[in-house]
Amino acid sequence: MKRLALLLAITLSVPVAASRAADIQLPPTRTVTLPNGARLILAEKREVPLISFSAYLQGGALTDPEGKEGLAALTAEMLRKGAGKRSAQQIAYELDTSGAVLGMGAGVEVTWISGEFLARDEGLMVDLLRNMLRNPTFPDSEFVKLKQQSIDALKSEKDDPNNLLTEYGTAFAMAGHPYANPVEGDEKTLERITREDVLAAYRAHYGGDRLILSIVGDFEPKRMEGVLRRAFGDWARAPGTRPVAPAPARARGKRVLLVDKPDATQTYFWIGNLGISRKDPDRDAVDIANTALGGRYTSFLNTALRIQSGLTYGARSRTLRLIEPGPVAITSYTKTESTQRAIDLAVETLERFRKTGLDSLTMTSVQNYLSGLHPTNYETSDQIASILAGLAHIGLPVTEITEYTGRLLALDSAKVHTVLRRVYPAREDLAFVLIGNASEIRPVAKRYGEVIEIRFDQPLIDTVSRAAKTR
């Protein structure tokens, strides 16, 4: 029952407290590239006897063949279902008896495994990770079970449109581009995947040259480096070509995807277009702009849609940043009867933001907000392991984090205004996705552009891409 932590009345003149925190310090890191191309990043952090790691395999869902979306995610989950001499049950038992945590999955551009172990279980950790990555057995019975569970899990997610709103928005706004495909696939694409597909995906896309492994915690770095060299130094390169997404283009014009969920008593909406890449030179200015627009509780959007009008429990904006630009979008929900009012208010807020930008009080507030809370993102070994692997994947230096506050404070509101006008789409160029009771909201949907209608109980990829193609 959380009060949503997300928004800003700017007219009152309470003085802004000087809260400019110093830039953060990360533990010293050592990066090693092995002859096969594998990259190891080691950082010693000894407050508690834990070791965290984050292993990225570059490729991720971009490697999914058309019609078999979800393959990379399923392959990743199969890694814990049998590896080396261990069965799925043995892996589960060893993890649970050692109190470790382990997770894996696919993202758009990387497959990941992350874990946290007691320092005393370092041997077990390296052995498990090595075997899961290099000797997975993909037992047929486990594959059959996991595939069915994944299909059923996708069906059950449709209980709540919040779970899938972003997937529908991205699929519609980026139709035709590989980023449009949901990493988990859909009920139909999962159905088509065979164990042979999983084996083929593993053989083509797992290998030393794809590996980025960051490890942070209670260990002696020199010795750990030796252990990891022995574990991964002779892992052959992946034979498949590492897929790279083409640069996507921003779509022009207004278009609407109406997703019918007849029992819904409220409308969930996504409004957006193409935004920026993770390496965009203006990314810090976009952090400021997005925080002001819809990235915190007092943001313009939450103020308009929640605080001042009570139309919703929450309204926000987000940017998805990958090697190439992903979407920038506004999301919220409101009861069926107020659909038009809430969407109009969201679009007007965006328009006003593009027109007037940020006043100096908001600018200072956002700078303080981001820099004040920045250290909390790098407090623990698992947070640091994850960010180090992510930076290495994108190709950004650690100074991205350690010099962030200084860069934020050097920006001014005029610069942010210029950047936001480039990044946030104008009202003439918006894609709208509305999930709700179509019989009630169809006339509202038509106000925002040409409408394509599909059903929420149908598989996502086929219906959205088919619908987008018929435009």
Add this chain to the structure above:
Amino acid sequence: MPKRGQPGAEIVARTFKNGLKVIVWPDHDIPNVALYTWYRVGSRNEAPGITGISHFFEHMMFNGSKQFPPGEFDRVMEAAGGANNAWTSQDVTVYTDWFARSALEIVVRMEADRICCLSFDSTSVESERGVVSSERRTAVDNSARDFLEETVYATAFVAHPYQIPIIGWPSDIERWEIADLQSYFRTYYAPNNATMLFVGDVTPAQIFTLAEKHLEPIPAQPRPAPVRTVEPPQTGERRVVVRRPSPVPLLQMAFHAGPAGGPEAEAEDLLETILTSGESSRLYRRMVDRDQVAVGVGSYLQRGFDPGLLLVYVTVSPDRGAAAAESSLVDELARIAREGVTEAELSKAKTMHHAAYWRALKTIDGKAEALGSYEVFRGDYKKLFTAPERYGKVTAKAVQEAARRIFDERNRTVGLLIPEEAAEASSGGAPGGGKK
């Protein structure tokens, strides 16, 4: 897993003249502070007509006080490098602030002002009703699992106010009056009904000086009336069926269990861990892995002032159906009550608890939450640091006794959600044009 040094040795606590207890845990890893304020009030303190009012206060505490008009709490906090949130349970309402250390005094001033002098602006109240209604639609009405859980709670408890949904019944949300809010505020949001925890880059001396200046002058209020109702023992299985659109069938099975501070709490916690934590747990192996009757299985052991529920959640595999899932679950629960647990299983559960315990204390936020929970529900924050020892002493026999006591058919409430098509297919339907 021993943490280096003596955890918690640097904690200092002090109770002020007005009954407010303040606990400080200095931790200088990052230049930030976590402040948790726990009020001993939740849906357990409500009655028909005002259900959901505690949760509504969770929202109203951000809507203006004497020195800070509506909206200012959030605006000032964020501008000073902080963020906040809050949550309400059946037993407590907890307000959480995370901020840069430089914001300390302004945050304390704002917390003090809303305890002392909350305002009840009618425009804010009306707007917030809309927000809470939206929250209810999202969190309960448009979520099959939460909708079923609300019905299971209302069935498992016939007398005790744990039957009341935390967010409240829709008709009450629409009808609270400002007088209800004012009287509720005076009763429960008083310094003597609260505990504050500061964890982070601070010193006890610094906090106590600020507390003396801003918090201690706020007067205490008469102690709230205790909740007297005791839930009578359940004397037979209860079943409740919900029919509504849902992509898959759902099964929930609830059993009355003990309170947070009860003598069996550790044994019950370990029992729950053995049943559902990890892919080597009993219910995962039986229902998801072996019988394949469930897509997922999980549990929640309610830990409050009074005896609550142990609730097992099953996302049913649509191909196998709810009856197969129920029979598998009943059988496995009967087996653990009949045969008990192995030493290896118990040892595994203890290790998982131990690791989770230390993991929870990795951050200043986690420390504030854990410390507050022990202080409020166990009466002494120091019990946090003896928890590993208490869990270590639990025997296999004690876990089996807990299983026998809890998994008795007479103590069971079964909730089933059976999917049904939406009443009206709307594709191609006539344009509705919107209601009103």
